Amino acid sequence: MDPALEEIEFLALSANRVAVLDALREGTHSRRDLEEITGASQPTLGRILRDFDERNWITRSDEGYEATATGQLVATGMTDLTEIVTTELKLRDVVRWLPTDELDVDLLALRDATITVPTQTRPSAPVRRTTDLLRTADEVRIVSYAFNERSLEIVHRRTLEDGRAFEGVFSAAAIEALADDDLLRGRLRELVDSERAEIRVHDGPDPIPLAVTITEDVAQLLLRDDDGVLQAALDAEDPRVLSWAREVHERYWADGRPLEASDLE
Missing domain, CATH: 3.30.870.10 (Endonuclease Chain A)
Known part of the structure; x- marks a missing residue:
């Protein structure tokens, strides 16, 4: 499979991954913040953050986690793709x-x-x-x-x-x-x-x-x-x-x- 499609699939298969990356695109958040935003459990958040760290999509500081430049790029692209598909689904039967x-x-x-x-x-x-x-x-x-x-x-x-x-x-x-x-x-x-x-x-x-x-x-x-x-x-x-x-x-x-x-x- 195309590596780019593999990464898209990696994100798309988990609503929590998309939600975490989108939250970090907006600013710095602690793990507790992310738990409240996404509703994901701490073990799930731990796996997501490790996966994102391996991809250099996030960094960690004393204040918490935030998206890197490439993490923001991916998050923005995923948001755009979600809006496109949401619109397509809305118009599919009348286009x-x-x-x-x-x-x-x-x-x-x-x-x-x-x-x-x-x-x-x-x-x-x-x-x-x-x-x-x-x-x-x-x-x-x-x-x-x-x-x-x-x-x-x-x-x-x-x-x-x-x-x-x-x-x-x-x-x-x-x-x-x-x-x-x-x-x-x-x-x-x-x-x-x-x-x-x-x-x-x-x-x-x-x-x-x-x-x-x-x-x-x-x-x-x-x-x-x-x-x-x-x-x-x-x-x-x-x-x-x-x-x-x-x-x-x-x-x-x-x-x-x-x-x-x-x-x-």
Whole structure:
């Protein structure tokens, strides 16, 4: 086996080894400190510290143990690898639907994202997640290839009755679909007439390739398969994702044209 892989395996096979090295990367600790941090027994700690000493990953002083420069290097690399794999596990079942061509952000920013998928008992769980977000936010911005009846109903109510702000930019086909229905066309026209809402239309040759809802502290992506079936809702609060989502909205907003009441006649 490759010596580097052997060392990775040596660390990965023991959560206590990883925890001890990570603790020593942060500063000097006594054996009692390490016992409290890791929960490992003294005999286990003794073996770990001897193994680390043999590899020159740690040094000992009167104050306790600390990581050497190479020990810090290994600890940092192990932490990075753990974060990468944690993120991969989070995204494994939905990665095929992520709009990666548009998602100009480090995937590690999605590590703590909340992913909602349909289940047997809650087949509409992603939709419910979206409507909950729309219902509770003070300000909402959307950039999307679709604008469904339920979302329109909530945006209509929260804007006209609750006085909350809304900015949406949609593919032309999404607006045309709503305008074909008398009831939905009426709600859309009332939104257009409201001072609290502004809607723009993307008339480009291709529809908007993603669906993003942005509130004060959440950026939500709706993930659909090639047949247009909703597969998941992904909510991220990482500032990098929020910044990207706002930039996407601003770009399509600048390219869109304002939806006028005359467009709905």
